[in-house]
Amino acid sequence: MTSSKQNTRETVFLETIGSERIYYKQLQSLCSTGIVETCGIRSLCWKILLNYLPNNRSSWIRVLEKQRQEYNNFLEEVIVQPGLNRTNGPIANAEDHPLNTNPSSEWNTYFKENSILLQIDKDVRRLCPDISFFQNATAYPCKMLHLESSKVESLRKRIERTGLNSQSLTRKKMGISNLINTRKQAIEEYETLMTQGQEAHWEVVERMLFVYAKLNPGTGYVQGMNEIIGPLYYTFASDPNPKWREYAEADTFFCFTLLMGDIRDNFITSLDRSTTGIDASMRRTMNLLQRSDPEVRSKLDKIKIKPEYFLFRWITLLLSQEFPLPDVIHIWDVLFADENRFDLLIAVCVGMIMLIRKELLEKDFSGCVKLLQNYPEHIEIIRVIQEAKNVYKTIHPGS
Template sequence: MAAYKARLEQFKDALSKSELDIKKIRELSFQGCPFESGYRSICWKILLEHLPLKRDEWPKHLQRQRATYKQFINELIIIPGEKAYLGALADGKLEDHPLNPNPDSQWSVQFKDNDMLMQIDKDCRRLCPDLSFFQSATKFPCNEIIHAKSNVETLRKRVEHTVLKSETVGRNRLGITNMQSTRRRTSDEYALLPDGQEAHWEVVERILFIYAKLNPGLNYVQGMNEILGPIYYTFASDPDPECKEYAEADSFFCFTNLMAEIRDHFIKTLDDSDCGIGYSMTRLMEEIHIRDPCLSHRMTEQDLKPQYFAFRWITLMLSQEFPLPDVLRIWDSLFADKNRFDFLITVCCSMLILLRNEILSNDFPSNMKLLQNFPYTTVEVIKVISKAVEMLHR
């Protein structure tokens, strides 16, 4: 208890400086941020470069960023939604109509957006299904959209009015069916909240939709919801009322900054480039070969390719391999890494080495099951991080 209080004082002291020492904040965050105090939210915003290092710049900076995000909602959701509503009322009297072949037609854009939105919606509805948080109502919904007099449909209702009542099952490039690991619930059916309320997953859906609209070269790729989810959860669960109120806008900018650094892992055409996921997986296997040649040989002998397990580990920053509280602890260290996620490769290497005895004795099917469903109940996250830190200092 005394040690915990001492750490709280260290965070308090470091974050109260008029000009923050980023090296000190990295050092403290790397060891884990105390969540109950709200320091994790502040540290993540600093480490993800959403907050400047000068504290007196915070109020104006946040006011400007949050106003910008509100404008994004207006321009990308509210105004197009109102145009679609007016177009539907006109019922063909306007030049623009649902069968208009012009690719710049508002209807054409709407249909294209809906295709993307259906995938975002499907992924967000089942975000962290083991937690009730994302299915519960936020106290800070977007009133401009959910207000009873609004002519704009929520994104959820747009999907419900668009989607065909069918289900397609397939495996994406992350190697998981419909973005669900085997420990996730198979059902994505949840009781919907009444009109006038928004679930937290709907807020995440809106952030991802806006991000995709602003980044047409990347658009939305399955798995982005797993990157955004822990960020939004951290801000929306913070004890500070202001942090909760503006969790949506702040999450958007932190997510955008994070994606700027890891987006190449989501671009399939870059898989085999020096900045793609293929290169990162190669780095992992090379590190295993250096640190544990016997383990490396066994994995090569059984043809345990990193595409089978490390693709997901690295691309989703281990968000599917551990429960959310453990993911938050891992991300404290990842965000604090001054080399920007080199530590992620070391953590993945640590996970493999901690499983070396099982891998050396198991047959191929057993090892595949083991690596695709990391046994976090027996190999706790603190062991994984401690082993990774130990490896760094060798």
């Protein structure tokens, strides 16, 4: 793109997002090819596209104050030791104690939750290893941990106290497909920062995921959710405006919750075979591939490559494991901007397959599986998006 065109797009973006009333359709159209990086407004655009912020700017302060206070309330409600409440200090209940095995015991629930916390801790300590961001200290550690009136518990201390062993919650389909791409795993786990009062960004993510798991017991925490919240938090916590960065934790939590409201069925095993589950999404993708490139579909069927081997991870994690983080963020710009974003996600998956069709037609079973589970790095993300748009038009001709 020429410099003049880039400057024109930047100007239009800034005018659109700076208006007192933001026209949603216009913002969607602008973001549909990616948000101009130099504008510094990506996190704001995402908040609007995910329906966290209304399109009327005058109501933002009221909405944000309410949501951020609500998040603080969540912290005080769900990250607190048994035997304490927010107003009265220790609760006099001699019948409930750490050795109580009664299912209704707060202490019994507390210890069961430790296994969930330890799994979250394990996952976030290896989040987005291709950048150093999550290992670094946030300039805005949780204030609730240091208020004298607050009973919010430090998850760091809670993890240090427990000696429980956690089991991996990695979901596998057909014994081959793993949620986590080995190419994007950290060699070593991130360390806890030792300076008093400091928190690494991965610790902030850990807290958000633990709060989400406690507030959503039907879903809980499933490995892979860390890969969804990671790019959201990175985008919000990297906002050039310090006022937005300061509240990145609360804003990310609510945007993550809104996004999970759309994709949560992919994380619930009991819904795999439902019309909204991951199996249905994979089936739709393969049907679209049949329409778009029947030769490749026939080849995959012939050598018995099941969609579970690669599509399970692609769809469930919104492609966050298949590309470097900047490319993932670019794809998410496009996905969030579309009202039918999950139709577009399926089109992206089909487009990715079509871009490597030559290699797929030449390779055997093991070669194809390796290629699909480790998508070639040399393919530019703009080509993926362009191919996806072409495929998408076969689903939504007027787009």
